Amino acid sequence: MTSGIAGIAGPVSLGERIRELAQHDPDRIALRFFPVAGPQQDLTTAELDRRSDQVATLLADFGVRAGQRVAIGLRNSPEHLVAALGAWKIGAGIVTMRWDVPAWERDRLLDVTEPAVIVSDHDEVTTSGIHIVDVARAAQLTPRQIGISTPTHAMAIPTGGSTGASKAVVLPVPGAMVPGTVFAATYAMFGMAPIDRHLIMGPLYHGNPLMMAHGGLFEGQQILLMEKFDGPAFIRIIAEHRPQFMTLVPTMMRRLLDTPGIDAVDWSCFHTILHGTAPCPGWLKHRWIELVGGELLWEIFASSELVGSIIVRGDEWLTRPGTIGRPAPGTELRILDDDLREVDTGEVGEIYLRLAGVDAPLFDYLGKDRPKVIEGGYVSVGDLGRVDEQGYVYSADRKGDLIITGGANVVPAEVEAALGEHPDIADVVVIGIPDEDWGHRVHALVEVERGHTRPAADELRAFAKSRLTAYKVPKTFEFVDQMPRSEMFKVRRAALAADRS
Structure with missing residues (x-):
């Protein structure tokens, strides 16, 4: 696995990292893209570097400067990834959005995120005067030598939650990282060895797939990116490319059970299969444990704000059906009532999490309707739950639901x-x-x-x-x-x- 380059000891900017990887091993396949229609597309590290240079040139031509934001409104595609890399190369942060968002909702999001430009698949000028730039333009450009900068805030992710209010969480993702450390916490948390091949099925406008894809690229993993989740395509990718890690949501899990051939899949290539985002019904969890094995399947309870997580392995879940696990190492938990008092063991209250020793949140918010932050830096996004005598947490859905x-x-x-x-x-x-x-x-x-x-x-x-x-x-x-x-x-x-x- 190409997880680092000899001689790199300190943080490397997100844009610089892809250039370092391209210089180190230019012909390595860094990205395999599986479109809904058409042939598979393979991109080397050198191609990712060159194409992101072209995007950086395009953005500079539109006057984008370090410290600004670039909105990305594209489907899952190589263009989505190189748009982010290009923005980071000139020191801009990114904000993701759905490619098919209606104009009225897009404009509300633009009001709170204020990007310099939007990278999409067409040209337009919004009512607020922000240019939508067709990413295809970049392919026609000769990339200029652009001095790579480090963005202060690398990513902002729109999060409507249950209310649908326009807002975005500015993730505590630094614009420069130390190679070899980005997935270290993930490997330790799930007891897994470093991976080479990483399957991404969720949309890149969502925080988890976005961070997983770019974190994997940064660490030299080969990213297997699906344009859209599809059961038969999923089975073909498992058989032909043997991914070692992926993240699922319960609806994907349910639909895969109905996919012909799922019972014949060889899961032995995986180090870990992770699911989260929404509550998983007990019957579905049991079926997946039977399918892939309890030691392979993990569940994670977390939020876009990156304030900690609760995890449980499948075989551990079988001893306490319904639990979402215990706080992961480095996560501190409190369950409080409406008056911010600790509830008794077994009673339902609101879940508050923080990273150990972090007395103030590392994230920021653009827009209104922010999560609740209490003394000590504990954060609630409105989830309810209870904890048993052994410290296992059971989710009780969202407070507003x-x-x-x-x-x-x-x-x-x-x-x-x-x-x-x-x-x-x-x-x-x-x-x-x-x-x-x-x-x-x-x-x-x-x-x-x-x-x-x-x-x-x-x-x-x-x-x-x-x-x-x-x-x-x-x-x-x-x-x-x-x-x-x-x-x-x-x-x-x-x-x-x-x-x-």
């Missing part, structure tokens, strides 16, 4: 997990909508498995009642052709509920 019906609390994830076991259900989201009798009633949006007959509401209600206390059973059901999830398979329950109020 909790449904209070007839005075009783209902956790949507629990209801979704129960209904998700129904053989005719492909996806389900549970929300609370106003009700004259109950205050709010439990309402389920259901997507039926392709080729299956839609089950009757009474059948689903009876199915849920066999697994849940009566007050948690949805009173109403709504069938949708496709669940309105993002490419990271997230939903905004608050927005869904508001549309139905």
